[in-house]
Amino acid sequence: MNNEKWNEICFILSDNIRTDISESDFELNVVQALRVLDWKEYSGDIEIRPSFQVGASNRITPDFVIKDSDNRKLFVIEIKQPNIPLNSRFQQQLFSYMRQLKLEYGILIGQGIQIFYDGNLAKQEDPILLETIKFTKDNDKGLKFVEIFAKENFNQESLRNFTLNGLKKLNRREEHKELTKKLLDENYQEKISELIKQDFLDQYDGELIESVLENLRIEIRAKNALPTQSELPKREFSKERIVDYSNGILPIELNPSTEYEFKRRLLLTKTAYITTFYKNGTSKQKVWNANRFRETSGVLGNLRSRPEFRNGEWQKLGIEKVLVSIDK
Template identity: 55%
Template sequence: MENWNKLCYYLSEKIQTDIPENEFEPIVEKGLEILGWDEFSGDFEIRPNYQLGSTKNSLRPDFVVKQSETGEKLFVVEIKRPKVPLSSQNQTQLSTYMRQFKLDFGILIGPQIQIFYDGNLNINENATLIENIEFKRDNEKGKHFVDLFSKESFNKNELYDFAKRSFKKINERETEKEIKKEILSNDFKEVVWDLIIKKLSTEYDINLVSKVIENIRLEISEKNSQIPEKERAFKNNNYSGEIYSNDILPIQLNPPSEKEFKERLLSSKTAYITIFYKDGRTRQKVWNANRFNESSHLLGNIRSRPDFRNGNWQKLKIEKVLVSIYK
């Protein structure tokens, strides 16, 4: 941990005011020396000029760390002003160097240290940020950084394993976001309501169940999340606009038993859907149920219709729906 704490001191704590990159450069060089890399021994180059093919263009990364015996490039270090937040433009610049030199790892140093990866695990357009390390003493992430990038302990296999673990965490976070988004969606709320109705309809008449849930509000939200302003106003009785308190469209079946209704629908392949609007209008549609089979979910099938989805039926001012085998 001592070497990491030294990096914190020289690269952050000791710098009291903003300084330009050219003044930060010798400080970062000292940081590389703390990690065991030495310019005199040929371990790294400072702002080397690399020609791009036969063109006049060239690349000048801040530091290229090498294996002194073979000259093999190991990773590139790009530095930015230590008191200015790192930007996506900085990341793109580092990514360009990594691509040109075919390097799997790159380090961006500014107000913090960022590690980037561009090996075969990366499918993104640019190198992917796999670790962000704050300059805080006794930081376990910092200690791990020292272990990975010190000359004495530098090992490509360990770096690859680190990248692999990091990508697994990144993918898990993305999957968690997708799951959370689905759970919090209105469509998923419909799924939950259908499960509730299906459970209760095995014990009670489904029309009675539908009548009861008309006055029940189902909420799915993150823990400790704030109530949206619109809902807060509604609950405080000071909202003058229109808001719908019911989360599920009341659906009545005829015959009322879901089991009996399903049996008859499988036989007739036709049902009649009557829509009741709040202004007193009614409209009837014929349900051609040729694709409906024994494994089909009856209420889920009905609620999946665009007009009956949560949010849509409220906007259309639908009050309830009657689905009948009889015309």
């Protein structure tokens, strides 16, 4: 049953809409999707664009407020055009409504669904993102969304369990990042030699082990790490490569590979790393400070507008290709 409801929501909010649908038209689709979850304006479950007094002279107007049969506010929904990526500005708008209305849960709907929590279970100043759900059929996260937020099942105990599980996953990811950082730290890597020495002391003389270790380089690196600048010529140019220059366009490779994903991450990090490879087998890397990069900016257009990457100039400089990566 949840599977059928979620797939219908995907149809209403993604599969069956125009790519250029306006926010006002998309609002009607959201109302229809809420009906699938049995929340109805007719029953008094939904307030659409209600206006609330804030302070002496200000008012706020969220897109939707969902209420129970006792007229108590349960959660707030903010919607955005599905052709615009959900960003921090939209999130901050939702956060403001959550705080002003004193609601623990808020939902942002656009290209997908984002569920936020702002309560005592999370020790964080801003509301925390519990889940991001894409509009794909038979999505397990979508089925869980239906299970938790359908009117017939909606209760505080289920919400609490959902929230605790979400926070546990987030904490696990943070712990994973923290441990990874510790293992990659130079201070820890110095300990590896000592661990190796201890492991072989029952077989070899300590002085011999130290002598061998002095001639070895032992390090821990992330599997997806890019090669260092000193390694690039050896690794990248160890065999002859054929690059097509016939179209006069400089080959530029992005990491992440899609311009959409690269742009999304660049808007968050505001920093990328540009590695330029030359025909003579050398390479140079420099930092791209993207503080002025905006959502309306184009990634490849921005890069190709650089003086050294313009047509005619990169050929003179002997540039073979360019790799632009978010991660160093």
